[in-house]
Amino acid sequence: MAPFRTIRWMVWKDLVIELRSRETIASMVFFALIVILIFSFSFSMDQQAAHDVLAGMIWVAFAFTGMIGLGRSFSAELQNDCLEALQMAPVSRGALYLGKVAANFAFMFVVELLLFPMFVILFNVDIVEDLSLLLVVFFLATAGLAAVGTLFSALTVHIRAREVMLPILLLPMVVPVMIAAVEATKGALNGDPVSFYRPWLELLAIFDVVFTIVSFWMFDFVMDA
Amino acid sequence: MTIHRVIRHVQRYQGWVGGGAGLCLAVGLYLGLLGSPPDYYQGEVVRIMYIHVPLAHTALLGYTVLAGGSVWYLWKRDPIVDNMCHAVAALSACFTALALLTGMIWGKPTWDTWWTWDARLTSFTVLLLILLGYLMVRTMVDDLEKEARYGAVLAILGFVDLPIIHFSVEWWRTLHQPQSISLRGVSIASGLLAPLVVMSIGMSLLFSYMLMIRTQLLYLNRLLDAKKGRLLHQFHVSKADS
Numbered sequence: 001m002a003p004f005r006t007i008r009w010m011v012w013k014d015l016v017i018e019l020r021s022r023e024t025i026a027s028m029v030f031f032a033l034i035v036i037l038i039f040s041f042s043f044s045m046d047q048q049a050a051h052d053v054l055a056g057m058i059w060v061a062f063a064f065t066g067m068i069g070l071g072r073s074f075s076a077e078l079q080n081d082c083l084e085a086l087q088m089a090p091v092s093r094g095a096l097y098l099g100k101v102a103a104n105f106a107f108m109f110v111v112e113l114l115l116f117p118m119f120v121i122l123f124n125v126d127i128v129e130d131l132s133l134l135l136v137v138f139f140l141a142t143a144g145l146a147a148v149g150t151l152f153s154a155l156t157v158h159i160r161a162r163e164v165m166l167p168i169l170l171l172p173m174v175v176p177v178m179i180a181a182v183e184a185t186k187g188a189l190n191g192d193p194v195s196f197y198r199p200w201l202e203l204l205a206i207f208d209v210v211f212t213i214v215s216f217w218m219f220d221f222v223m224d225a
Numbered sequence: 226m227t228i229h230r231v232i233r234h235v236q237r238y239q240g241w242v243g244g245g246a247g248l249c250l251a252v253g254l255y256l257g258l259l260g261s262p263p264d265y266y267q268g269e270v271v272r273i274m275y276i277h278v279p280l281a282h283t284a285l286l287g288y289t290v291l292a293g294g295s296v297w298y299l300w301k302r303d304p305i306v307d308n309m310c311h312a313v314a315a316l317s318a319c320f321t322a323l324a325l326l327t328g329m330i331w332g333k334p335t336w337d338t339w340w341t342w343d344a345r346l347t348s349f350t351v352l353l354l355i356l357l358g359y360l361m362v363r364t365m366v367d368d369l370e371k372e373a374r375y376g377a378v379l380a381i382l383g384f385v386d387l388p389i390i391h392f393s394v395e396w397w398r399t400l401h402q403p404q405s406i407s408l409r410g411v412s413i414a415s416g417l418l419a420p421l422v423v424m425s426i427g428m429s430l431l432f433s434y435m436l437m438i439r440t441q442l443l444y445l446n447r448l449l450d451a452k453k454g455r456l457l458h459q460f461h462v463s464k465a466d467s
Contacts, residue, residue: 148382155375159365168361169379172354173386176393183397199396207389214385218378221299 003095010099011106017076018107024072028065028111035061036115036122050123055185058119059178062112063145067167069107070149073100074157083157087223097150097219101212104153105146112138128191137188140204141181147208148173151215154222180204229305232444235437243434249427256420264417273331275420279428280324281349287317287432288352292384295377305444307373310380311363312439316432318356325349347394348387355383369447 018024039057043049077083086096116138120127152170156162171178180200187197194201257275264271294310297303328346329339340346359379366372 151378151382155362155378158371159362159375160367161365165358165362165365169358172351172358173382175351176386176389179393179397203389203393203396210385210389211382214382218382221374221378224374 003092003098006091006095007099007102010096011102014073014100014103015106024069024076024107025111027072028068028107029114031068032061032065032111032115033118035064036118040122045123047124047126051125051189054119054123054125055182055189057123058116058185059141059182061115061119062108062142062181063171063174063178064167065111065115066108066142066145066149067170069111070104070146070153070170071156071163071166073104073150074153075162078157093220093223094216096223097154097216100154101146101150101215104150105142108142108146109138112142127189130191131188133194134185134188136201137181137184137204140201140208141177141184143208144177144204144211145174147211147215151219151222154219158222176203176207180207228448229444231305232441235441239434239437242430242437246427246430246434249423249430253420253424253427256423261420262416267335270331270334271417273327274417275424277324277327277331278421279425280320280327282425283428283432284317284320284324284349284352286429287313287320288356288384288387291317291380295380295384298373298377299381304369304373304447305440307376308443308447309436309440310373310376311443312436314356314359314363314376314380316435316439318353318360320432321349321353321356325353344391344395344397347397348391351390351394352383352387355379355386359383 036057039061043053045053074083077086089096116134119125149166149170152166152173156166156169159165180203184197184200184204187194187200253275257272261272263269291310291313294306294313298306298310325346328349332341333339359376362379363372363376366375
């Protein structure tokens with residue numbers, strides 16, 4: 001199947017570049033560490049207070065580090081005119097989009113998995129043992145960020161002030177993801193029964209499906225030279 | 226290059242739309258400020274509703290037009306539709322900002338706070354941010370065709386997002402009084418309803434009138450730029466010849 005091969009090659013290409021240069025993930029992790037540092041001296045927190053705001057802090061850090069990864073996703077293609085090569089490549093644009101989404105999702109998800117333990121350790125919070133549902137929350141919310149973010153990364157790469165415009169455009173769009181992710185993360189961290197925050201998981205899933213489809217369709221218009 | 230026929234139609238009818246807007250707004254303001262009774266609970270304060278609610282309705286209507294126009298543009302690629310989208314976005318942003326502002330003024334005496342992160346306030350703020358992002362992007366693209374295309378993509382994405390934003394913040398928290406007019410019926414005294422309806426119609430007409438003027442302006446500006454470019458081109462060619 002040609003589209004699946006394209007997706008696989010796109011993901012492979014981005015992963016190889018990342019493995020050789022280690023630019024994106026390293027900068028995301030360092031940036032997130034700085035965010036944690038700033039949080040730690042912005043709020044003087046005891047353990048209980050940290051527990052209450054942990055979900056919010058996590059998603060602020062994830063959203064901002066995600067911006068770094070998403071911004072690099074297409075601006076890295078500007079070197080050596082790789083972007084034009086992608087535009088001219090005789091493959092379906094939709095497959096290019098899905099490949100980029102998959103790669104961006106992978107970067108963000110890996111960074112989140114690295115960061116979450118740091119949050120727990122550095123803010124010294126007690127959490128429940130079973131974190132499988134938390135992984136579901138991270139998965140769904142990151143997929144939503146990657147679906148819209150990849151499209152906006154491709155769009156802002158063509159305009160002036162692209163580093164500034166990506167967060168300005170993306171963050172208002174992903175307000176539902178942020179709200180749902182924070183609420184569901186809170187629930188999962190408290191060990192609430194799933195039925196308490198099930199609507200938020202459903203909202204995230206709906207957002208993912210709707211925006212993957214719409215962005216998939218819109219990507220064609222963004223990539224036209 | 227001839228003037229687009231849409232512009233000709235607009236020029237013919239814009240006076241009627243503007244006159245209608247003036248008439249409706251005058252009648253609506255009279256009814257709202259003098260001809261209607263004060264609210265049982267809120268007293269005279271309720272009268273700001275006759276500005277606030279029509280502004281909010283019209284802003285949402287404007288966003289719907291923007292999304293429709295954007296789909297139309299991506300389909301037919303008619304530059305005048307893009308001029309219309311640009312104009313409608315700027316006007317919707319203004320109306321949204323005014324709706325938020327009048328809402329704050331209304332909120333102070335009724336809820337005793339200028340601002341609260343209530344569902345509808347939040348979703349209108351997000352709407353305003355999306356519109357401002359759209360307008361900013363349009364100033365940052367060098368190519369006119371690309372500017373129109375990226376704008377259309379943003380507008381469509383934002384429009385798809387609106388209901389999701391609405392529901393998410395609705396679940397998140399709710400303090401706003403429920404809407405008085407919905408498909409299920411009207412829950413408002415008839416004395417207060419008449420000025421509201423007249424003002425809503427008037428505000429939509431005002432929006433349409435300003436939209437007509439602004440679209441014309443943007444279109445003619447683009448035409449002028451094109452002519453200037455051609456003249457400049459001829460000038461350089463003739464200098465190169467001589």
